[in-house]
Amino acid sequence: MNGALFRYIFKRVLLMIPTLLGVITLTFAVIQFVPGGPVEQMMLELKGRGEASVGAGESSGGGATYRGRQGVDEERLKEIKALYGFDKPVHERYFHMLKRFAMFDLGQSYYQHKSVWELVLSKMPVSISLGLWTFLITYLISIPLGIKKAVRAGTRFDTATSVVILIGYAIPGFVLGVLLLVLFGGGSFLQLFPLRGLTSDNWAQLSLIGKVMDYLWHLVLPITASVLGSFAVITILTKNSFLEEIRKQYVITARAKGLSEDRVLWKHVFRNAMIPLVTGFPSAFIGAFFTGSLLIETLFSLDGLGLLSYEAVIRRDYPLVLGTLYLFTLIGLVTKLISDIAYVLVDPRIQFDSQGGRA
Template identity: 55%
Template sequence: MYKYIIKRLLLIIPTLFLILLTNFAIIQSAPGGPVEQKIAQIEQEQKQGAMESKVTPTQNYQGSRGLSPDMVEAIKKQYGFDKSAPERFWLMLTNYAKLDFGESFFKGKKVTDLILEKMPVSISLGLWSTLLIYLIAIPLGIYKAIHHNSFADKTTAFILAITYAVPVFILAILLLVLFAGGGYWQIFPLQGLVSENFDELSTFGKIKDYFWHLALPLTASTIGGFAGLAYLTKFSFLEELNKQYVLTARSKGLSENRVLYGHVFRNAMLIIIAGIPSAVVGIFFAGNFLIEIIFNLDGLGRLGFEATQQRDYPVIFGTLFMFTLVGLVLQLISDISYHLIDPRIDFESR
């Protein structure tokens, strides 16, 4: 097992390299980069200032000819575009090896500080939604497997089909309209993770305020995420229930609970555990970014979305690096948990 862990840790390096290289090539080739945006911003400010003050264009701004070549070169140097693409990529790699993700082009902060600043919001939403999804989906999946083809199984299947089909952002908007002052009930806050007077509240008041703000985002995220896991749990249990060792255990007179939770549960949960890393990464960094935008939650998802819009390359690549690294580490933890639950699984032979 130790050899496998070391091998997987070593594989993280080339995996990160290939992901960063691919995304670097794609993003660098996209039009409307930070240099172009900065030039357009300065030209717009200069035009507006010239019109309001009725003065002649400055030396850096030459009217219809735009910014002077010297000014354009200064902007390129400011954002590091005075170097070639391979030089920029190599410089990024050497900095990332020291966990130095650079400084945001537009926010005036280090990328590391921005990630640490936004992370508590994403962790709050991600942890609670993951916990709720697993607490609901796994018992529901087990119940559906035990009562396969019953009326309860068919009824819950219809409900799960609806929750799976409705996009998360549609559900989030619907919850806002219904319960956050969209014309019906003003029960929950419209935006933010806490109220403005949060620091003035008592301990109980802070807890209440925190979950009051999380109620709608968590509802949208949970409803949109537990259907797939419920079905995965159901079919895993159904597959195990039809195996020979279950028939043997029942023939020996073991109780149904002993058969189900003493034998079937451990084997059926292996595939669930294997899917935890991708589920966590999906909930934290993919599924919740829409939730953060719709409910105006200042987390990592919203940070990445705004950075993409602004072509804020240090933030884009910094968050991408962190998301990828977390995903790879979680996948390794999943494999280790796999082995701990069932020691018969030997990863070293892979």
């Protein structure tokens, strides 16, 4: 089995290369045709400054003029293109980008004048806070609730909880966030929680316990807005997985042998029913860090990876767009591979055939 598993991992790693290359190539090609790039934005900024200078000169009665009134001259345009690397042919820029990515150099931001790695790492605390707490709270509530619903399937408890979690699933996170701010964030009613950020302004002066409490206090509203819609998927998946196992022949046999319901549920059903959930942990755990809601971050003034990616697209900060895309795609591919390997670790019955797939 080990040899087949190693061959499968090797083939999957080889397949990651064309997948990653395809994503980067497609994005790079689209960027070449998107209007309003960094060169055009700089030209518009210079023209705007020129028009402002002319207006100031005319209002003061002076006869000064500015060439921005007629546009940016050719020499300045060449300087701008050289500044952003657009003075080189497309194919040369493309292969230079691939060379950098091969050495895990994500490049330098056009506008923030920092490396993409530095920017990503600076936003990670916010994304880790939101992602980790969202993951933990979702699974710690949804799995026990799903088990309880499976055991009591068809009862009033099952019906009532299904209605509640489906209502929560139907409410968008940002709408709930606005409602929470209005009710508890100093809107029209109570001010129980802060409006923005993960820490207070005096956080550095607080004691260790005070810092922890202040951090958790700031997380209540954004985490509540983030996790409410996540309960439905995991809860229903857990319930259906347990119901499927409960109806199998080995459960009927275990009951016929006189085993108690608790022993049947926790010793036999639990181990098999948790396989699809446990194997999804790696992708859910990693994905929670890099799929933060832009609207939640904006609503609660949280400067995370979601807001960073959005601003990069709006400002046409191409190194930041391509660098973060490359990093997140690579992490996604590796996480998917780890999830597949987790099947073998959780359930040894799963084998990898000679073709490199699961049998």
